[in-house]
Amino acid sequence: MQRAVTLAAHGLGSTSPNPVVGCVVLDAAGDPVGEGWHRRAGGPHAEVNALRAAGERARGGTALVTLEPCNHTGRTGPCAQALIDAGIARVVYAVADPTPTATGGARTLRAAGIAVEQGLLEEAAAEGNAAWLTSVRLGRPHVTWKYAATLDGRTAAADGTSRWITSAEARADVHRLRAECDAVVVGSGTQRADDPHLAVRVAADTETAVVQPLRVVVDTSGTAVAPGARVLDGAAPTLIAVADDVTPAYEGVETVRLPRAEGGLDVRALLAALH
Numbered sequence: 093m094q095r096a097v098t099l100a101a102h103g104l105g106s107t108s109p110n111p112v113v114g115c116v117v118l119d120a121a122g123d124p125v126g127e128g129w130h131r132r133a134g135g136p137h138a139e140v141n142a143l144r145a146a147g148e149r150a151r152g153g154t155a156l157v158t159l160e161p162c163n164h165t166g167r168t169g170p171c172a173q174a175l176i177d178a179g180i181a182r183v184v185y186a187v188a189d190p191t192p193t194a195t196g197g198a199r200t201l202r203a204a205g206i207a208v209e210q211g212l213l214e215e216a217a218a219e220g221n222a223a224w225l226t227s228v229r230l231g232r233p234h235v236t237w238k239y240a241a242t243l244d245g246r247t248a249a250a251d252g253t254s255r256w257i258t259s260a261e262a263r264a265d266v267h268r269l270r271a272e273c274d275a276v277v278v279g280s281g282t283q284r285a286d287d288p289h290l291a292v293r294v295a296a297d298t299e300t301a302v303v304q305p306l307r308v309v310v311d312t313s314g315t316a317v318a319p320g321a322r323v324l325d326g327a328a329p330t331l332i333a334v335a336d337d338v339t340p341a342y343e344g345v346e347t348v349r350l351p352r353a354e355g356g357l358d359v360r361a362l363l364a365a366l367h
Contacts (some may be wrong), residue, residue, distance in 0.1 A: 105271045108224075191228055236269065280315075
């Protein structure tokens, strides 16, 4: 299951709005014969990829999956049925699927005579799927707050001369994290001071093409994004959030108008719009 959790992480940033899932198939003797992960939304699920790798060796074996196998037909068929068809004798999954349309896989497997267990490394698997689980359970985006600071709590030189206060390794980490997100959000102050690009410049996983996140600028007054700003290039999609009482001068850029709150835009409204 630990291997399945590791495999699932390869899909971070490329499976939205689907979860990340990893699967390892053991043969009847308990030896690994196939593994896979969900690579992209609309593509084969982790169980299907692992079963394809295992072939006939899956018959009578065990499948370890980070998420309860799905029980519905969407852009792909139900994984519960794929496991039944492959002759799997036992399924162990970490996290129960909270999606009303997809849950029930365990019940289907048991009805087919397959032994089913749940909860192995549940915490680790749930942590890897935190963004998707937050979306499904709470109806809002999962938020990661990122900032860089010196040991004395500064984020830049007082005279504005500093460009980097972090190492090359730390900056590579930032792009890995950015590649795992659906959107990157900055405020108008950062936009004016830094003219950030916000696109992913380093691949998070060499085996998976990077899906560029949505670049979001919270520009309450509608004046922070100047013509020629780097977020307006074609490297990634961009959304500018402005107050609902402002008529922005932006042309050809997607905007969303949101209510004001103390100090700027209503953050809850922004999260709801992004969700």
